[in-house]
Amino acid sequence: MSSRRVSGRFLLALCVVSSLPALLASKNFVKPVAQPAKNYPAHDIHNDEKVGIAADPYDSAEKAKIFSVNFQEAGFLPIFFIVTNDGDQPISIAKMQITLITANHSKLTPASPDAIYRRLSNPQAQTRPSPIPIPQKKVKGAVGQKEMDEIESSQFEARAVEPHGTQSGFLFFDVDGISSPLAGANLDITGVADAKGNELMFFEIAMPEPPATH
Numbered sequence: 001m002s003s004r005r006v007s008g009r010f011l012l013a014l015c016v017v018s019s020l021p022a023l024l025a026s027k028n029f030v031k032p033v034a035q036p037a038k039n040y041p042a043h044d045i046h047n048d049e050k051v052g053i054a055a056d057p058y059d060s061a062e063k064a065k066i067f068s069v070n071f072q073e074a075g076f077l078p079i080f081f082i083v084t085n086d087g088d089q090p091i092s093i094a095k096m097q098i099t100l101i102t103a104n105h106s107k108l109t110p111a112s113p114d115a116i117y118r119r120l121s122n123p124q125a126q127t128r129p130s131p132i133p134i135p136q137k138k139v140k141g142a143v144g145q146k147e148m149d150e151i152e153s154s155q156f157e158a159r160a161v162e163p164h165g166t167q168s169g170f171l172f173f174d175v176d177g178i179s180s181p182l183a184g185a186n187l188d189i190t191g192v193a194d195a196k197g198n199e200l201m202f203f204e205i206a207m208p209e210p211p212a213t214h
Helices: 002-027 111-120 145-154
Strands: 041-047 051-057 078-084 099-100 163-173 186-190 205-208
Touching: 041 205, 051 205, 078 099, 111 145, 111 163, 145 163
Parallel strands: none
Antiparallel strands: 041 051, 051 078, 078 163, 099 186, 186 205
């Protein structure tokens, strides 16, 4: 009985160890906990309007570890986007427009989930908006469920920010073929409105220089 007990425990331990890679692989994406916008190096704070916006690029291998999808390899730049409302009334960001303006004056808007799916399923796919509207087939079936869940749950989707609150999420910019997209770049934000619908002054965030490589 003693030897059977030992064998049973050994087999149980073996099963647990062998299942660890699968458990780790199935780990769900966890969005970073957002701090107030003023706590990030790249921010624009409107003290009079009591609204602040920050942008935190996830352009290093260390920071990108939170994702299972290799966005850099696919040609996307993830930016953690934070909006803080220190006022006593809610603000609307339903009509907010966000543009990443590179040093060479390229104007990039956040990629949609479908554009990201398309690129992941076909690395050569063009995901930037075309001047001529062309019907695009949805390609969700070509991307795994885990990747789909990660892309959708990480997105910045807030439509408003409550008083004394912060909303956050990721924006993904298609920087395929652009060398050092953050060097000398600005993030411009318009369309933020107060509780009465009055649009606030535009926000402009100077993006931090990319980390040095040796």
